[in-house]
Amino acid sequence: MRGKRKWFVNVLLCYLLILLLVTFLAPVLTPYDPLSIGLAKTLQPPSAAHLFGTDELGRDVLTRLLYGGRISLTVGAAAMMMAIVIGAGFGVISGFLGGVVDRIMMRILDALLSIPSILLMIGIQVLIPASLLSVVVIIGMTSWMPIARLIRTEILSLKGETFIQASVVVGASSSQLLTRHLLPQCLPTIIVMSISGVSHAILSEATLSFLGIGIPPHEPSWGNMLMGAQSYLLSGAWWIALFPGLLITCTVLAVTYLGDVLQDRFALPQLKKGGRS
Amino acid sequence: MTRYIVSRLFEAMVVLLIGSILCFTFIRMLPGSPAAAMYGDQIQKMSQADQVRIAENLGLNEPLYTQYAKWFIGVLQGEWGRSYTTGEEVKIMIAHAIEPTIILILASAVFTVVLSLFFGVITGLRRYSFLDHATTVASFIFMSLPSFWFALMLMLFFSVYLGVLPTAGLGQEGIGDWLKHLIMPAFVLGISHIGYYIRILRNHVAVTQEKEFVWALRARGISEKTILWKHIFPNASLPYLSFMGMSLSLTIAGSVVVETLFSWPGLGSLSLKSALAHDYPVLMAVILLSMSIVILGSFVVDLICAWIDPRMRQHLLKGEGR
Numbered sequence: 001m002r003g004k005r006k007w008f009v010n011v012l013l014c015y016l017l018i019l020l021l022v023t024f025l026a027p028v029l030t031p032y033d034p035l036s037i038g039l040a041k042t043l044q045p046p047s048a049a050h051l052f053g054t055d056e057l058g059r060d061v062l063t064r065l066l067y068g069g070r071i072s073l074t075v076g077a078a079a080m081m082m083a084i085v086i087g088a089g090f091g092v093i094s095g096f097l098g099g100v101v102d103r104i105m106m107r108i109l110d111a112l113l114s115i116p117s118i119l120l121m122i123g124i125q126v127l128i129p130a131s132l133l134s135v136v137v138i139i140g141m142t143s144w145m146p147i148a149r150l151i152r153t154e155i156l157s158l159k160g161e162t163f164i165q166a167s168v169v170v171g172a173s174s175s176q177l178l179t180r181h182l183l184p185q186c187l188p189t190i191i192v193m194s195i196s197g198v199s200h201a202i203l204s205e206a207t208l209s210f211l212g213i214g215i216p217p218h219e220p221s222w223g224n225m226l227m228g229a230q231s232y233l234l235s236g237a238w239w240i241a242l243f244p245g246l247l248i249t250c251t252v253l254a255v256t257y258l259g260d261v262l263q264d265r266f267a268l269p270q271l272k273k274g275g276r277s
Numbered sequence: 278m279t280r281y282i283v284s285r286l287f288e289a290m291v292v293l294l295i296g297s298i299l300c301f302t303f304i305r306m307l308p309g310s311p312a313a314a315m316y317g318d319q320i321q322k323m324s325q326a327d328q329v330r331i332a333e334n335l336g337l338n339e340p341l342y343t344q345y346a347k348w349f350i351g352v353l354q355g356e357w358g359r360s361y362t363t364g365e366e367v368k369i370m371i372a373h374a375i376e377p378t379i380i381l382i383l384a385s386a387v388f389t390v391v392l393s394l395f396f397g398v399i400t401g402l403r404r405y406s407f408l409d410h411a412t413t414v415a416s417f418i419f420m421s422l423p424s425f426w427f428a429l430m431l432m433l434f435f436s437v438y439l440g441v442l443p444t445a446g447l448g449q450e451g452i453g454d455w456l457k458h459l460i461m462p463a464f465v466l467g468i469s470h471i472g473y474y475i476r477i478l479r480n481h482v483a484v485t486q487e488k489e490f491v492w493a494l495r496a497r498g499i500s501e502k503t504i505l506w507k508h509i510f511p512n513a514s515l516p517y518l519s520f521m522g523m524s525l526s527l528t529i530a531g532s533v534v535v536e537t538l539f540s541w542p543g544l545g546s547l548s549l550k551s552a553l554a555h556d557y558p559v560l561m562a563v564i565l566l567s568m569s570i571v572i573l574g575s576f577v578v579d580l581i582c583a584w585i586d587p588r589m590r591q592h593l594l595k596g597e598g599r
Contacts, residue, residue: 111296114571116530119564122552126560127306199421206423207534211549226426230538233433234444241433245426253421
């Protein structure tokens with residue numbers, strides 16, 4: 001069991017590494033331009049010249065996938081970092097201050113969590129014009145809540161530990177307590193949450209862009225490549241939809257699984273949405 | 278129990294209040310003033326005095342908290358305004374859209390419950406069997422699939438290649454047609470979080486199975502069937518139920534995508550359409566309504582859990598928060 005898992009983890013790590021490499025080396029690897037339109041060769045099925053076929057504007061699907069990977073992965077990482085910063089900040093303040101402040105902050109969290117995430121995203125999207133940055137902000141602002149709740153619980157339980165009480169007794173200031181003792185203890189949780197945050201952000205970007213409220217269609221991302229795919233799919237051009245989706249699934253799967261393995265390694269209790277265990 | 282209900286109800290009210298304040302703040306952040314929204318371009322042509330008068334009539338000079346109170350009372354009385362694009366009353370638009378959404382969510386719940394009960398219990402009883410490994414792999418895949426892409430692939434297979442299922446709209450011609458239209462969207466919506474359900478059930482069945490009281494029951498010669506359904510299952514069903522309450526918000530979020538894909542005329546596709554058309558009153562109403570449904574749903578689920586398991590009541594009453 002153990003050995004099998006290790007082998008699988010290595011495969012996934014290699015996959016992610018290769019993915020990073022090929023997306024960032026895209027200009028060297030592919031002879032095509034992801035943006036140039038070729039109306040003479042629209043909707044061509046996969047062939048030797050175009051391994052994954054061409055889309056409705058004659059652009060090479062594989063090339064766009066590689067360039068799109070840059071955007072999707074960047075959005076994933078950036079949105080995750082934003083969510084971690086907001087979530088950890090909120091959770092630490094709430095758990096550290098405790099009392100009335102904690103209760104009010106937790107009810108605010110409950111209220112935000114009761115708005116279905118996509119509706120919240122749609123709502124915020126109305127306020128800021130669509131761009132790469134806005135997608136990062138939208139995903140970051142709508143996915144920090146579970147992190148905040150988890151960090152708060154962690155801080156609450158840490159506050160009861162003897163070593164924290166001992167530091168209080170010897171006169172440690174609040175900022176010393178936070179930066180030297182409490183936050184470092186939360187690090188494993190933050191690492192695991194940030195990994196599952198990346199997969200969540202990649203999926204969210206794909207969904208938003210697919211719905212037409214994410215990355216603007218000109219520049220490719222894994223999500224917006226699927227945007228127009230529905231109508232072409234129904235007329236038989238399966239390659240436009242198949243490959244971006246497969247790539248999203250594989251990447252998210254790899255990241256999710258690695259997060260799960262790390263969670264076991266750190267021996268953390270149930271994380272995320274209260275569901276995974 | 279009464280004390281629990283009252284304190285839990287109070288908590289739900291506070292959350293609803295905070296949520297409505299957030300929504301109100303949000304409305305105020307939207308581009309354009311309420312007066313401009315009402316009169317459109319004409320507002321520019323009006324005299325200064327007229328503009329002041331309109332602002333006064335709309336109550337825009339009053340302090341924010343009075344404005345909020347008036348708005349909130351209006352919302353409670355069903356004054357949800359009119360759509361910017363069609364001029365139709367938002368109330369009526371919502372009333373039309375809510376039924377298809379409820380049908381879709383209930384149908385998807387059937388898929389979720391049936392499949393997750395079956396696989397969750399079996400894999401919990403037979404851990405590390407072939408079926409267990411296969412289910413774990415499948416769960417991971419379903420957790421990682423973008424649900425809209427999964428829907429596209431189903432369409433490709435069932436509608437394009439086999440040509441047996443329609444891809445859009447509600448079925449109008451009899452029950453068979455209706456079911457045909459319902460099955461794909463409901464399956465996609467139901468399957469998107471099934472991995473979590475299966476794993477929760479599997480782990481709790483597996484853990485409960487090893488508990489001492491179960492060994493005691495076995496020692497007394499009680500049949501495995503009775504032990505499973507009368508003793509193991511009720512214990513494992515609690516976390517399952519409370520996850521159901523929590524995932525209501527995920528399901529509604531999922532319905533936005535699924536309804537848009539399958540042109541299902543429900544709340545989800547209405548919300549996206551209104552967002553793209555900058556039709557704020559409609560969007561706001563859908564957000565407020567979904568939020569209330571989620572809060573109400575988790576309230577009901579908590580009550581059921583507390584009714585089944587008295588220990589859950591103590592947790593809240595001790596005031597630990599959650």
